[in-house]
Amino acid sequence: MLLKLAWRNIWRNKRRSLIVLISLVVGLTAIVLTDGLSNGMMRQMLFNQINLDISHIQIHKSGFNNNKIVKNFIPDYKNVEFVLQKNPGVEAYSKRVFATGILSSANNSSGVTIYGIVPSEEAKVSIIKSSIIDGKYLGSGKREIIIGKKLADKLGVEVGDKVVAMANSSKGDIASDAFKIIGIFQTSNSEYDKMTVYVQAATEQDMLGIGDNYHEFAVITKDYNKVASIQNNFEKSLGTGYEVYTYRDLLPMLIYQMDLYKESMMILNVIIGLALIFGIINTMLMSVFERIQEFGVLMAIGMKNNRLYLMIVFEAFILGVIGTLAGLVFGLLLDIPLAHSGINLSIFATGLESFGIGAVIYPVLSVGNIINAVLFMPIVAVLGALYPAYRAIKLEPIYAINYV
């Protein structure tokens, strides 16, 4: 009956209750949308990095990550391959040769990272194959190279042109080779496109003089949430002499940035919540002051303070629940289509690409976000009602009954 009374009290002043509801709905919709958008941006940043070159797990010779010199190749790559093939958590892997050097055209030259890959393996762990915008992906040709769009622009080259790659060999002298550009790729990370080229692993191995060895295994797992346990398994199976890193180890800045972003979203939500709390306090106070005499009557017929308090809090709670449901529906109605079509932010494309995000952001709402949003508004509404309810129970019955 207390709930019934609270429900009916809400609709005494429909306009006022509707204004509160609208503020709650707008607040929750904004939270759902911004959460979805920020989540989507963060995931895109992370997945773009993972799918470009980081992958879920990388395995190197111990010390390689801090000292990426040509000689630091994996001593027994077949052993690593054996461990990877045995692990049921592994979806795919790619062996890579790694060198930093210079790529020169007839017009210009630029510092680059030269990845030597097995094309069929790399296609399973990265998006390079699907990022080709001109020409084709690496095939079996020995002197073929694919380069990023930004780099092609800088060097003034196009598909079919020749370039020369130079890098330090394992003996410490300068090794070089001429390549024909067979493809140009463009990813969502323009910095990456300016700095990276891909050639056949065998060609780079010859050029660097490292035999048939590799510097890196890039591994994609079946579930990226389980990378920590797979990392442990690898470390145990491989023993010393290897380093096994997850994307979290390899992208500390990005992980930090994501954590920071999450925290800033929480702060934003708290600000929205505070604004709503003050709105609710104002409305509930008005509602309490309008009913002082009625509270006096309720006290006179024996209603105890705790019930009176509860009744006022119920009113706000009901408003919070209705606001939550309506806000959630609105938020999801906006969010779900956008999650498919994405939000085109191409006017900010240059800035976004340098952060490794595409021009189109796809909002992602997690169950955690939805649960937070669902809990958020009723809590905010109840918090907003605490003070007005306190004011109500502090009334003396005799004062309240005679209040005009």
Add this chain to the structure above:
Amino acid sequence: MEIVKTENLVKIYQDNGVPVEALKMINLSVSKGEYVVIAGPSGSGKTTLLNLLGALDKPTKGKIYFEGEDITLKEKSDLAKIRLHKLGFIFQAYNLIPVLSAIENIEFSMMLLGIPEKERKEKALSLMDELGIKELADKRPNEMSGGQQQRVAVTRAIVNNPSLVLADEPTANLDSVTAGHLLDLMERMNAEKNITFIFSSHDRQVIDRAKRLIILKDGLIES
């Protein structure tokens, strides 16, 4: 059996910093089944006395005993409990809860007592039937006349079988015919159910029907 008793009851209000002595040494005793009217001119202290007897206010000096128990210094929550279990109130302006129907208004105090819904509905309907207002069950206060609202208020006041019903100027907003019907009803409840009534009124009709009349003047019992 003595229901309520006061000893040297004094109530002093502060009116803009000026003390106003509303009641001066009131000694009064009301027994079970009495039908008492406290009469007197405006400002004589009728409502103040009724509020003190109804545990809505606290005296400045003196003592109030309810069913033999001193309630003068009781806590707010204890007084609420006494009001819920032992007292019924009828107000001049009816004071029904506007968002509840007549039957819900009557049920409300039973709900506060923790009576299950089915039982309280049956009891409320049965009492409404007895008092001839069953057809008002689903009407909200704004759909009823003043007389009808006051009948519902009387039903609300007696539904928990209180020891004492306090009625503050219950006929003040009613025409004489309606007031007469309402007084008939309360007299019947007093006679049939032995409910104790204390009225405050300066309505001639109420005063004329008093079984015991207490005249207040300037905060003192005159007779």
